[in-house]
Amino acid sequence: MRNIGIAIVFFALWLLMSGIFEPFIIGLGAASVLLTLFITSRMDAQDGDRVDLLLAxxxxxxxxxxxxxxxxxxxxxxxxxxxxxxxxxxxxxxxxxxxxxxxxxxxxxxxxxxxxxxxxxxxxxxxxxxxxxxxxxxxxxxxxxxxxxxxxxxxxxxxx
Amino acid sequence: MMLDLFIDLSLFTMLVATGIAIVKMRRLFGVTMMAGVFSLLSAMLLVTLDAVDVAFTEAAVGAGISTVLMLSTLTLTSRIEKKPVHTPWIPLLVVTVTGAAIIYGTLDMPHFGDANAPAQVGVAAQYMERGPEDMDIPNVVTYILASYRGYDTMGETAVVFTAGVGVLMLISGLRRRRRKHPKDEGEVG
Amino acid sequence: MFVFAIFALFIAMVLVLVRLYAGPTLYDRVLAVNSFGTHTVLFIGVIGFLTGRPDFLDIALLYALINFVGTIAILKYFRYRAIGDVHQRPTDREIGH
Amino acid sequence: MSALEIIINLLSWFFIVSGSVFVVIGAVGTIRFPDFWSRLHAASITDSAGMILLVIGMCLQAGPTLVTVKLLIIGVFLFITGPTSTHAVANAALVTGLRPPEAEGLIGAEPEPIKPEGDDDA
Structure with a gap:
């Protein structure tokens, strides 16, 4: 659940920053989002240090x-x-x-x-x-x- | 056009002023900060010259890493620069002669953005023409660096990476050795 | 109007450079560099609009990131050293009073 | 040019010019103020008013494009990191023993003594 949210945010950021909507480039973006997710989830498993946005x-x-x-x-x-x-x-x-x-x-x-x-x-x-x-x-x-x-x-x- | 000239001149003036201030200043911490500003100014100049990729590198290397590296070096040495023992006249003469020679050399160089410059008439035109079909990457600089000059770029990256790792190992090694003296043996932050 | 902004940023940069050179304390200098970094980010953004190609904003973003990381690194280094060993605290003379 | 465009143009003029003025005022403050602690406040004018107004003005000029999104990302980022680095400068100065001069008739709060080891929360 949390990872899906992170992935959506990252991917939206990628699309907005690159501004190119071609299949190859979007594929590269998806790959880097997955890599980042892999690294962050590993880091999370290591120290469990997370920040929760408990705001209305x-x-x-x-x-x-x-x-x-x-x-x-x-x-x-x-x-x-x-x-x-x-x-x-x-x-x-x-x-x-x-x-x-x-x-x-x-x-x-x-x-x-x-x-x-x-x-x-x-x-x-x-x-x-x-x-x-x-x-x-x-x-x-x-x-x-x-x-x-x-x-x-x-x-x-x-x-x- | 006038505005471009004004912007370039102002940036260059500030750049030269910062350079002179770096030479004049004896306090090494101030020198480090000045060097950071020097790099920011040169990056602005690169942006006005449309060299966006170089400005990127300058941002990462000049403003980011080198300030931190210089500060780490500062922990290992004294805080005030020693007064030079020799007279400044001979170095000044050498620098003036070299500078004059370089300026004389630039007289033969093609003008900025000249279409007939040697750099433009070689393979560049072909690269520009065929690149979009060959690579399907929208940025010219990126596709030339990553494909036509792929091996070159890989070698460069390897060299820079090795240098970075080497510097980091040197600095962290020194810090650990120095830390062994006082009481806190175990924990290394 | 962007010309006006460029002029204003140049004036601000010169003033901050004066502060950077004058000091007197080392934290004044850090503050000046940090301020100069903000000016750089704004300058790159404005110059993009002035030349009609606001694609340079990527660099402005990169500078915003680098400037923050740089400032934090500098100050972390001071604070850390001051905490790590009390005898190594910079004296008033070294800070530059 | 439609009326809406004129209004947007006027607004962005207003934002960019006032933002530039605040940037200059912040820089003037860093020169005029007498000591480090007051200069901090002058520098934070550039970081808050100058930056916000200039970014809003540029957003209005760019219109609803990806450029605006990038500008907003820059703006939000500076909005968060600006005060953080100001705090870091002030904090480092306080920890290394630089105390602000107090105005007449006021007694400043003393920070708690720093624990000697292993309390690095920065």
Whole structure:
């Protein structure tokens, strides 16, 4: 089941990247997809290290749209700082707790923090991230907690 | 046309500036980073010259592997380049003379994209004509390299592969030997 | 408009090169190279559109991959060495303060 | 030229020009900001706003072709790897002992001491 999904994704990627729909070329693509599948399944049997995407698709799409708005706003804020004559920088390193249960959720949270300019995830520790802000304001922890709650709502299952 | 010239000139200016900076810089880590940028710039030039396949190679070798290899080398040596003991004038003279000779040589070369250039009048025309029927592969460079010059390419690939394996063995061997001294005998990350 | 984008990318590249040369810390340089890599990817994409043949995007994709792998390799090397043996941590002087 | 084409052209003009402006602003920030930690934020403007706007603009120019698909793949890839490499730079700097300067009246959080051996989660 899982392998079939991987094969479909790989083959679609091949077709889209090559853009040539001739039998010979498509055959080569199929052969390389099969080879890749063979290698990945062997690797999987070796360490069993897999990543499961336990996310609700619709909610996650909504979250991405919201994130885009956030990115736009944050970009504008940092742009103003860069272009201001006196550059009102107020740097601060602070801790932000996370509530996601899955690895993927935590990665999404950490990357979302970094994607919005002005805040960068610097270090991951048990139960919280270290976040660096270039112009820290007292509302920042609340804004990050809001983002955290939104991502946690996207998770469908609570595996470790 | 003007725009092409402008793009080429800007890229070349940045390339030369990076080259001078590499020569001037004593901090070897900075040199490594500069070399990465140098390779990125030359790849951009290759793209503007339509040499897409060479740009591919430059991406994999120049920007990817060589930076990592240079960093691994940096772990084995010091971080600051030593001051040269000899005067720079004789090397500069040699380089200037060589450069002048090369530029003099290019005067005889055909222009870029000249249809009457020796490279174009040989078998190239036949390859271009017959290739699509013989091979049924849409990319010209690919079918010439993989079929008409198949043995040549195989030999090249073997040489490059051997060199790569050799370098990797050298580096990993050195690291293991150095690691034997401290307390952590067993585990090699 | 693509001409405008090319101009903007060139200006950005020059500025980043200045930062790369000036340093001062070694992480500034890594950051500059990473930024320059993003500029390269965008430049290759834009130049494809400018010349009317956007087939060069394969190379842009390859550069995106290589740039990421390269940056991670560089930083993994720093972090790993700093963790592996505390005495080998680069001192402030070596980092370039 | 139909009305739709004009609208799409205008939109892609808008996206590409604003993307270019953000790329330049990010680069200006890397020059103007006083220290490494603030420069990180400037560089991430290029990675997020500049990249996203330019890719969207190019997608609009390309229309519904395979080129758009490739551009989207590049965009998604940079969208994921951009912040990851920014994080990696910041993390390496923190681990090797480079601490950000704190603004007045703020006390920065100290990272937990690194376990000496075998905790390489990177």
């Amino acid at each position: 698709p619709v909610k996650y799409t909504k979250y991405l749209a919201w994130l885009m708005l956030e990115i736009a706003r944050a970009n504008w804020a940092v742009t103003k700082i860069i272009l201001a004559r006196d550059m009102p920088i107020r740097q601060h390193l602070f801790k932000t707790p996370y509530t996601q249960k899955t690895d993927v959720g935590q990665v999404i949270f950490a990357n979302s923090i970094t994607l919005t300019p002005g805040t960068i995830t610097v270090e991951t520790e048990d139960g919280h991230f270290l976040v660096h802000a270039v112009s820290y304001s007292e509302d920042d922890p609340d804004a990050l907690a809001d983002m955290d709650a939104r991502i946690t709502a996207c998770e469908t299952a609570g595996g470790a």
